[in-house]
Amino acid sequence: MNLQSVKTIYLAEMARSLRTVLQSIVSPVVSTSLYFVVFGAAIGSRISEVDGVSYGAFIVPGLIMLMLLTQSVSTASFGIFFPRFSGSIYEILSAPISYLEIVLGFVGAAATKSLILGLIVLGTARLFVPFTIQYPLVMLLFLVLTALTFSLLGFIIGIWADGFEKLQLVPLLVVTPLTFLGGTFYSIDMLPPFWQTVTLLNPVVYLVSGFRWSFYGSGDVSIWASVLMIVAFLGVSLAVVNWIFKTGYRLKP
């Protein structure tokens, strides 16, 4: 393992996030805070408890998950897309490093940034609504696995995209809608039975549910179903990345 190379890519990506601190960190924190103000304080005050917790507290795990998914995908996709776009990817592809090391550097940095953001948003949420975390280790595990998995998805998108439009396509048209419809702002028990069944096809439901379980000890689906889903998602993402490097898809003609 060429740790020096992994560290170099990782630190360069982290430095990029720091160079764009307003866009990378301040912007998601501000937008998540707005969600808390609008949904938690303004609308939430008119909604009774959901699953035994106040509405403001109920949406905390979902909002963190929403930010985690979108940030992981956008950071990782931009991280690998930009060197492709500028042409400086030549240097990475001609360096004495393995594919695994390239992925570790880029995905590791994107996941780290998302994790830090997740924890910042968690702290910000605490300023707006009181809540407790029943299973902090499970919460951390979900944060790490989700950040990692969706950073891998972002990495895949960054290689697949051949322009800035495609780069935004999946985060805006797939990830965000699935998260909004994945029980971020409501319990799926609140839906009619037919739509409850349809919602179970949305993988994000399992992530939000599992994450919420770590806070309040209850979720829309079993915690084991949530764990299974995130592990399966991780496995599929790893398999796709492996295929990309084996075939040289969009990297090596």
Added chain:
Amino acid sequence: MTISFNHLPTTMPDDSTPEDRAAPGQSETTGSPMIQVEQLDKVFDGGFQALKNVSLEIQRGEIFALLGPNGAGKTTLISVICGLVRASSGSVKVDGHDNVADYRQARAMIGLVPQELTNEAFTTVWDTVSFSRGLFGKPKNPAHIENVLRALTLWEKRNNRLLELSGGMKRRVLIAKALAHEPKVLFLDEPTAGVDVELRREMWEVVRQLRDQGVTIILTTHYIEEAEEMADRIGVILRGELVLVEEKAALMRQLGRKELTLHLDHALDQVPAALAGHDLALTEEGHALVYTYDVARQEEGTGIAGLLADLEATGIRVKDLHTRQSSLEEIFVSLVRERA
């Protein structure tokens, strides 16, 4: 420009480039070559064959220039050697290491300066050059980075972001990045494209200094003057085929044409019959006779002495004369036309 690459390898160059070649690309020098390319083919997905059975050996410490028109396969060949493009068949060894099976060892020796100005615009010169060193697995060495930046007159710009630099400066940054990990082989793909004459000459000096310190240099260029000025050996690639590899001096001897222009005292209407046996042309409205001959023929002692004797016999008086040897560019153009 004072150049000192103290941290670069100190292997002395091998000057024993071959006079005679067995086949294009095959060297007869003893000892293992630095780069060994064998029967390389590259067919892209669309069916375009960019490389056809290319075999080439590049010796340690030499400057090898790869010439060819646009789309001939120069960049593809470099890209395959550097691991950026996968070969369809054939093999590449760098210092004896297969560039697929032992890619870490092979790539660690190579520095690549790409044709395009590909830089991350928002990083500083220092950061991007240090990044290149780390990417190749080398521990930090600020003294080496400083040395490289100073040699390329980038030291004063070390804290500037790349978007603030001129095109020539960006080109130097790419060279600095390629040298950051102390490579033994340096590929320069059109290194002086778009840079002014002064900077071009400075870069040539840098390349020579590197060669003197044992770095093997492979460059592609459109500026034939560049190859003529710097290269020890020259390869010509046409439509994916390596059609010729030769020591530069030998190539110019073998393929070069020389012209002897004789300025006459009195103009002639036509070439006199007594001189018909010589390859002469009348120019400058009859005031000059131009005699064209192969360099090789001249070395064999034919042509000029006989011509001068015949001129004397016909009573034609010559007031001045000069000779001109065809440039590498003319040789290259002639080669391309021959094989078109």
